[in-house]
Amino acid sequence: MIHLHRLLLSILLTLAIVPSAVLGAVLGIDFGQSTTKAALVSPGVPFEIVLTQDSKRKDVSGLAFKGDERLYGGNAATIAPRLPATSFLNFKPLLGKSVDAPESELYLSRHPGSTLIPAGNRSTVAFQTPDSSFPVEELLGMSFSHIKKLAEGMLPRDSATNHVYEIAVTIPPYFNSVQRKAIVDAAEISGLKVVSLVTDGVATAINYASSRTFTAEKQYHFVMDIGAGSTSATLISFSEGKTAGSLFGKSALTITVEGIGYDETLGGDLLDDRMFQILLTKFANSHGSGIESNSRSLLRLRKEAERAKTILSANTDVRVSIESLYDDIDFRTVITRTEFEDSIQDLLVRIQKPFETALAKAGLDILDVSSVIITGGSSRVPIFQQVLINGVLKGDASKVSKNVNADEAAVLGATFRGVAVSKQFRTKDINVIETLEDGFSLTAKNLDGSVIGSQDLFPAGSLIARNKTQIRIDIPEDTDNAILEFYEGSASTFQFQLHGIQKSKGTVLAANNCSQLYPIVDAEMSVSRTFDVSGISWFCNVTIPALTEDEPESEDLKHKLFNFFNKGSSSSDSEDTSTLTSTETSTGENSETSSSASATTSSKKPKSTSTPKPRTAKQPIKYKVTYSGPRNLGRATKSTSQARLRAFDRLDSDRLARESARNNLEAYAYRIREWIEYENIRFMEHSNEDERQSFLQKALTTLDWLYEEGESLLSESLNERLSELKQFEELVTAREKEKLSSLQELLHPKTSIEEEAFTILPIDTDNLSASTTVMEEAASATETPTEETIINEPEAVHDEL
Template identity: 35%
Template structure:
């Protein structure tokens, strides 16, 4: 999105609208998209695809095991116990660095199209992404040298795209966004309605409200899993025909992976397809006929999984199919006949809608949402409300009643699954000493992933309570505010010691008499108002005050009854990249960029020299009364010819080893001889 630039999808350097999420190397040349994907058959350990599976994945998790079953890349653990990938030359790259390269490539395309620098980015992520995975996405953006404006869920972005050209009534209209992508299948129940743009204004401007009511997903089912099963058919067929195990041959497996994707696309529109790979392995040319029925039989156990996210989303939203206007299909795998058949059987063919671009709806919706966050653009007023996919709770130890008693662990649910993004909750504690809060998922979100998000040490409590007590506060408490951001990150925003201080002066008594109220009474009113809009946390324990939801102003002037406390945040067992790690990674990428820019300048200088040499040679070899001969003397042409032959000889003998300055100096020397001729 840029002022004056048409609102459309970026084209890559080959003018293609769809760019594969792949980065690779052909020796020293770094490639992206389909170019990087296609070299896997020749350089199987230098082409890296499907990196989404590895974002923030612990090295020993099932996600990494699945990745090794679909990829020929070599993996190894990082210092953070995540995954790095190793090239054939031994160079190691973290997942964040490889994704950052892809983001930097897209930025280059954007800057070329817009004619200006691009620094801000908005990205779509699956709604099931954990905080660890969201951290990994943002880390990759920062390593690429950009700033994340926001993260938006895939289904929500498609909903924005759907609402771009449509109007809705005040009564909510429910649609299901069914997204069958490469890595998973997701379903989001979205409510579309019209609301006043400004409730306080007398103008009757209308805004479109999109509220996500429920989500469902299956992380193990998607286009990649279909490709894996189809490749397994090809592998078994090859072994059966040729009595050789191709699984040990990385080049052969990479070639079969590419062929499986091609055959799957053909089977989407045909009953059978011919698989053909020349010199696949062992000097064998492989050919085989694959039928759609054979493929669907291999995926029979997935049939029930295809539609399950729809019913999970409906259950989470508290709705039924009768409330749904349509099921909007999106994602490349939604074109697969077996997936369409399963969805139609589940919801009825009359509810199926194909009215968004399956490949581009998410990115166009995200771009429009990003433009709405900026003041540079005037866009349709679309307001979104998204929800958290998992239960998030805080865990802490109660204060021991004596030195011999064992403190109990108390778990308090703060943001239940389905909580709105942008919510805040304030927890109130009766504590006398410093203590720690752990923010964790109530249940394991993904097999092999940790549940801990962060741990916060709240300090300076005894001194703060002492100061409040000396100031006349009665029964001071500790308050900690947690925030669930619009991008799905949970943080502990602040912690304070608070105590109501009575003002016994005449002015204070008059203030209380006439209803102005103290700071604590104002706070209580705010608590009641917010609790009506957001579910409060009712978990309580002996010695603790029940947690309550309350609004926290963005800017709160310091008052004498509130004292800020110290916060020391410790990261989870799978921490995001540190500042120094991101700086080092950015420097590595910048070094590659400089080397590639130098290589491009060298090639441009060489091409420029060669082009000039051939132009001079053609002019010298022309016969007859040509304009060049009329504008030059015989002696000048002889000098030029001698210099030309000298330069051509140098280029033939030393051109491959020369640097950019050598090419430029050689052309400059030849041009100095030809300066008297206007044609040169």
């Protein structure tokens, strides 16, 4: 049934995605705490899951360094117990967090052997290695770059688009602006542009709705996502109706987020912790303590705990066996499902809280909900599903919906969303309506911390869309120093420290005739809910006095040129207007300016004595930024990370070329040894014994050379040695061709028309009858021989031979 649904979805998406005039490729990435999935859409690839190098549909999140070599996914997880200091797995919770945050402490408890340090002066996390350090954003950028290369390998070679530049990435609903920007920074490091950050629940809802039809009446569904790191419950409503302004009755699907609830730490990793504690206790009871100080043994035990938890989702017990776990001790035990479920009883009550939170925000009851769409790898835990049915759904198991792929629904929906936002393709009309859970605001303070006033920039409940605003700030007239503190929800993010306000104000007044003058903040929120403040400036309504008939035209031109170069945002004349919108000078006014510029300064024209409309001018205010917590990458740090990523890419490219050259040389050396030792007819015939022994010795020497120094050799040296060995085959091939050419000349001697001698004789009519008689006699001699002739012919032929 799942495969049929996947096929149907693929067909619908293929029909819905029609290439526009601009060709491109969009990559969707579901970078989870535990595993990562990716999907690609392009003109040559309708809708495909990006496979790993091992042809898997998902991979472990993270990478590891083995010297200068980078290993990704499952390969990184394999060497993590041996190289814990250079293995970076499951680091998603560290994005936008400080070293002192609870997330960092929890990470270190789950990954012994890792070392976290502050990333410069940004208060964010970096991994310390024996010889370097890597910010979390840079490691995520490397992972994105690796996925990008895998995706580009799926694009047709002859396609106009054989590169990926735009991506859509799934995120948990609780990610704040700093965490969201960290993903955007990571994408930029890898040379990608994030067109959309899609919350997990919305991505799954898009995937669920893309192959279904709805009515105009709202239909409510929950998306329950239990992943490796967190649990979320997103209450979604689906409705379908005619698009506004449509002439042909075209309908559009509307997906509205009615409410969200989440638990940031309840997930599969927490279950792994409980299983790990069970195993650790069993080992300590049998073999004593001491293993707690060995990071490699702990990592091996944790990996086995994850495997055991997964098996218990389908079986009632699991056998654990680890060879030489610690101090040459083999650890073997059996864990039952009942034993495991008893250890997580305190976690079960936490499953219901996200649902209760979401329903309270929407003002709905669980009876209003049609179904609960289950997704996320940890949703397969049987006891979690029992709590969902008995606790959340009041025993109504029919509302549990398992008709989406729990692993791939989010990445498929995110990719569809990215395609729609990027406008690379025309897609099925799906409108997504989300509102801000936490608003953005600012508070103006004196230097002593006393509050001057506060204002909302983007209030909670505002629609999430690309939005720019200019907010007027009320600062007392006599204030010379102030602090503007910006908040996301109740959390302070950064401050603008303003100094010399009165001096700056005086400068603006001296240069402009302002009827109104006040400071404004330029703020912007993206469709991915990232927040930015581009600056603070004085906003001045410039009053231009009316000209009299005695004023020269040059003065009028002076004012118009001033207004032309200072045109900007205009506001209402009322003092209480807070939100300002940008306006520009009209075409008629530009034309008037142009005609005035062509007039001579000595000419005078009658002027209207009516008061002209005021113009606006903006003058930046200097400020210093300080941050309350973690902040995102600056330009210089981002450039450094980009350069280092390119350097590692070159090392990877050189290593692949070296490995290819080494494999080719090794295979060819074994081939020569086989030709000579097994006396290949072709080589035996066209070479002498000395030549064969010489090249055999070269092949054997090459094999020894590869085993001793092959890892450190350059591809140029390997290719040069390969060329030397190929001389043997080239020698044999040349002699073979020479002999074949000689045989062909013997069997087929060359003749040409010029060498033939033709003598044209005149026809002798007198001897024509005699010639005819001779021809008839010759013809009779070639008639079918008698039986006697046939019997005796072979003997004659044998005598001739």
